[in-house]
Amino acid sequence: DSGVTQTPKHLITATGQRVTLRCSPRSGDLSVYWYQQSLDQGLQFLIQYYNGEERAKGNILERFSAQQFPDLHSELNLSSLELGDSALYFCASNRDDGEAFFGQGTRLTVV
Amino acid sequence: AQRVTQPEKLLSVFKGAPVELKCNYSYSGSPELFWYVQYSRQRLQLLLRHISRESIKGFTADLNKGETSFHLKKPFAQEEDSAMYYCALKGWQAGTALIFGKGTTLSVSS
Numbered sequence: 054d055s056g057v058t059q060t061p062k063h064l065i066t067a068t069g070q071r072v073t074l075r076c077s078p079r080s081g082d083l084s085v086y087w088y089q090q091s092l093d094q095g096l097q098f099l100i101q102y103y104n105g106e107e108r109a110k111g112n113i114l115e116r117f118s119a120q121q122f123p124d125l126h127s128e129l130n131l132s133s134l135e136l137g138d139s140a141l142y143f144c145a146s147n148r149d150d151g152e153a154f155f156g157q158g159t160r161l162t163v164v
Numbered sequence: 165a166q167r168v169t170q171p172e173k174l175l176s177v178f179k180g181a182p183v184e185l186k187c188n189y190s191y192s193g194s195p196e197l198f199w200y201v202q203y204s205r206q207r208l209q210l211l212l213r214h215i216s217r218e219s220i221k222g223f224t225a226d227l228n229k230g231e232t233s234f235h236l237k238k239p240f241a242q243e244e245d246s247a248m249y250y251c252a253l254k255g256w257q258a259g260t261a262l263i264f265g266k267g268t269t270l271s272v273s274s
């Protein structure tokens with residue numbers, strides 16, 4: 054167990070809908086990273102938050118947004134969902150630029 | 165731009181055979197390189213980072229700046245090594261995020 058918790062584990066939703074994925078980092082970790090894993094693109098970095106502030110952006114679509122709350126948990130919001138958004142979404146956390154620990158992921162299926 | 169290339173999607177070997185998973189990177193500067201492993205239905209775990217120069221589960225990787233490579237090697241593959249392997253770099257152009265290659269599936273059969 055890495056200490057990073059993601060909920061829900063599985064999510065099935067229809068095109069056009071909006072979903073929220075949640076990540077609780079390891080205790081004491083200030084950084085949270087979101088990644089999308091798909092068969093064709095592999096693991097793509099989406100966005101990083103550090104202590105509540107956005108730190109870096111990767112290949113995140115405008116339909117997607119994230120935030121990190123005062124208790125350091127983070128949420129990734131995906132809206133106007135398309136079939137191509139079906140993927141595994143991982144979150145990772147670390148402290149002081151140390152090793153990144155990954156959660157088990159949320160498998161999103163858009164039908 | 166920073167980029168990680170893993171040219172093989174799938175590498176199949178027999179138990180006891182040597183293994184080399186290739187990784188090339190593109191980055192101007194001095195990146196940190198990592199190998200992560202994902203066993204079936206499990207989360208990604210760090211296997212190696214180049215700055216530690218360790219050998220984990222018999223795997224080693226050497227950073228070759230001239231060839232911009234960080235290949236993962238093991239002299240004798242075991243069935244339990246079957247997994248997805250990702251090469252990643254951290255280069256300060258995406259915060260402290262890891263930029264991953266597309267991964268190589270290693271399949272070891274007896």
